[in-house]
Every structure is written in structure tokens, then in C-alpha cells.
Amino acid sequence: MKIVGTFLKRLYDSIRREPFRRKIIIAPSYIEGQSWLMRICRELGPVMNVEVQTVQSFVRSQVQFSLYQQGLTLIGEQRSFWIIHHVMEQMASKPDSYIAVNQVKPGIAMHVHQAIMDLRRAGVRAGELRDDPFMSQQKGS
Structure with missing residues (x-):
């Protein structure tokens, strides 16, 4: 099944627009995001500089240093x-x-x-x- 005109095709086009810039795909889970990437690579072509994160992992990465500076720790x-x-x-x-x-x-x-x-x-x-x-x-x- 080809993915032309679907969400994954639009995602692929967005990723390819700036191949050397780091990109983050925010997915419901790591597994689902990795599945999207594997399907994109298999059916549309390779992509680079793409990382999969969940909403929680993205937020954690954004606030972790600020919390450390305040003497706080984000618990899992x-x-x-x-x-x-x-x-x-x-x-x-x-x-x-x-x-x-x-x-x-x-x-x-x-x-x-x-x-x-x-x-x-x-x-x-x-x-x-x-x-x-x-x-x-x-x-x-």
C-alpha cells in the first residue's frame, strides 16, 4: 500500500525540506514514531537528522536543566x-x-x-x- 497523499507523505515532505536541520517527531509512543520512520524510509526514501520523542520525553528534555538549576528533580x-x-x-x-x-x-x-x-x-x-x-x-x- 503506497502512502502518497497521507500523513506520512506530508511528514516525509516536511523532513526532506531541511535535510541538515535536526527534527523531532512527537508521537504517541516511541514504537509508533519509529514505525512511522521505518515505513517512510521503506516506501518513500531515507531521511536523516530525525529523532522520535513522546510528549512527556520532549517536555522532560526541555525543562530538565531548569529544574536542576532550581534544585528540583523530575521523577518518572x-x-x-x-x-x-x-x-x-x-x-x-x-x-x-x-x-x-x-x-x-x-x-x-x-x-x-x-x-x-x-x-x-x-x-x-x-x-x-x-x-x-x-x-x-x-x-x-
Whole structure:
């Protein structure tokens, strides 16, 4: 199947416009971006000076030095997952906790982590969150 007139053809044309300038393709995942490049090279011809990044990796590369200068460190998804897991265990050890310590499993922590990351990506800050919309205040906390 030829890719003439498609997104990949337009991408190829953009890449070839300035062959010696560094280009970054921002893709949903590294695998998908690499797949785009392989298909372009196979069906349209070689390209050079092209790098694949995700939105997260691009942003990280842009802010990492600035954060370092401020004495801050950007943590990754895995590290934030285990921090959230640890916080959930600490909260579960309290007597009036919504969930028992033995119920804090990686699967449950993964869903809480995903919800927190979605809120962070949406720009919602912790101070803006309230626990009153929940049926149980312990669940909200």
C-alpha cells in the first residue's frame, strides 16, 4: 500500500525540506514514531537528522536543566507509582482508613496512580481537590 497523499507523505515532505536541520517527531509512543520512520524510509526514501520523542520525553528534555538549576528533580512514572503506593500504605495503617493495609496491592495503587497522573496532566493541583464529593470522606482523602 503506497502512502502518497497521507500523513506520512506530508511528514516525509516536511523532513526532506531541511535535510541538515535536526527534527523531532512527537508521537504517541516511541514504537509508533519509529514505525512511522521505518515505513517512510521503506516506501518513500531515507531521511536523516530525525529523532522520535513522546510528549512527556520532549517536555522532560526541555525543562530538565531548569529544574536542576532550581534544585528540583523530575521523577518518572515508575518512581511516582511507588511513592503513591507508599503513601497509600501509610494512610491505610491509620485506624479510620478507608482501605486496610492488606488491601493496598500494586493493582489498586496503579489505578489511583493513573487517576492522580490524569489530574496532574489536566493541571489540577492538590489544593484544588476536595473530599466532600465522595460518599466517604476517607475515600476522598
